Amino acid sequence: MSLIQIKDLWQIYNDRVVLENLNLSIVEKSFVSIVGPSGCGKTTLLRMLMSEVFCTRGSILFDGTNLPKEPTRERGVVFQRYSVFPHLSVLDNVLLPIELRSCRILGKILGSRRYNMKEEARTMLDHVGLLRAATLYPAQLSGGMQQRLALAQALIAKPRVLLLDEPFSALDPGTRADIHVLTNRLWEETKMTVVMVTHDISEAFRLGTRVIVLERPLADDPTKGARITHDIPVHPRTKTKTGAI
Numbered sequence: 001m002s003l004i005q006i007k008d009l010w011q012i013y014n015d016r017v018v019l020e021n022l023n024l025s026i027v028e029k030s031f032v033s034i035v036g037p038s039g040c041g042k043t044t045l046l047r048m049l050m051s052e053v054f055c056t057r058g059s060i061l062f063d064g065t066n067l068p069k070e071p072t073r074e075r076g077v078v079f080q081r082y083s084v085f086p087h088l089s090v091l092d093n094v095l096l097p098i099e100l101r102s103c104r105i106l107g108k109i110l111g112s113r114r115y116n117m118k119e120e121a122r123t124m125l126d127h128v129g130l131l132r133a134a135t136l137y138p139a140q141l142s143g144g145m146q147q148r149l150a151l152a153q154a155l156i157a158k159p160r161v162l163l164l165d166e167p168f169s170a171l172d173p174g175t176r177a178d179i180h181v182l183t184n185r186l187w188e189e190t191k192m193t194v195v196m197v198t199h200d201i202s203e204a205f206r207l208g209t210r211v212i213v214l215e216r217p218l219a220d221d222p223t224k225g226a227r228i229t230h231d232i233p234v235h236p237r238t239k240t241k242t243g244a245i
């Protein structure tokens with residue numbers, strides 16, 4: 001069943017059409033990669049899914065109802081950089097979403113409840129290979145470790161959909177390959193829906209179950225926005241267990 005339905009969606013900035021009449025249905029538990037030339041509106045589309053930007057025309061349905069007007073815990077997000085809190089330790093970065101989930105008014109959580117939360121955070125850190133770095137601060141981590149922390153922080157909130165905006169583009173090829181394996185494993189385990197924007201076509205096919213291509217027909221014509229020009233299913237049998245094609 002469709003978790004996200006994008007219907008007749010337009011985005012126009014200062015008389016320039018960025019996205020033109022997009023229609024897209026995203027089924028639950030799929031991994032959708034969105035690729036396209038720079039400036040075609042990939043991030044704009046993702047920001048709409050986060051409720052950071054509102055469409056000029058059209059609608060987005062989430063689980064059959066209008067997308068909430070504000071970001072919610074059901075939609076986790078990881079950006080290229082700066083997704084984590086620099087002033088919190090690795091453990092506290094992952095603990096924070098659990099505390100927010102459990103406590104509407106930010107009061108101190110004590111005793112066995114806090115112990116259980118810490119255990120949950122430690123388990124997640126173990127999952128992404130950061131348990132030994134629990135007491136460090138983000139500035140003391142490599143780029144790959146920071147992105148693993150950002151993934152852990154997003155996943156611990158148990159979102160129904162994870163939105164990834166070029167999350168691995170700043171990483172060197174070796175670190176990137178490792179984090180592809182991790183992302184693929186986490187997606188397999190959680191079976192959550194993922195929408196990922198990337199410039200990297202091989203990454204799009206390596207991780208995605210479906211690749212959407214956005215393109216403007218005429219780059220210089222402000223009246224023509226980007227449309228979906230290709231919608232390519234990626235057959236799981238073309239991949240290995242590690243996500244490699």
Ligand SMILES: Nc1ncnc2c1ncn2[C@@H]1O[C@H](COP(=O)(O)OP(=O)(O)OP(=O)(O)O)[C@@H](O)[C@H]1O
Pocket residue numbers: 013014018036037038039040041042043044045199
């Ligand atoms: N808030 C805004 N106001 C005006 N124009 C905007 C705004 N946000 C984005 N744009 C314009 O919309 C277009 C699409 O931007 P967007 O960042 O979505 O593209 P993109 O495909 O993600 O690009 P890239 O691959 O380079 O990150 C660009 O021309 C950009 O300048």
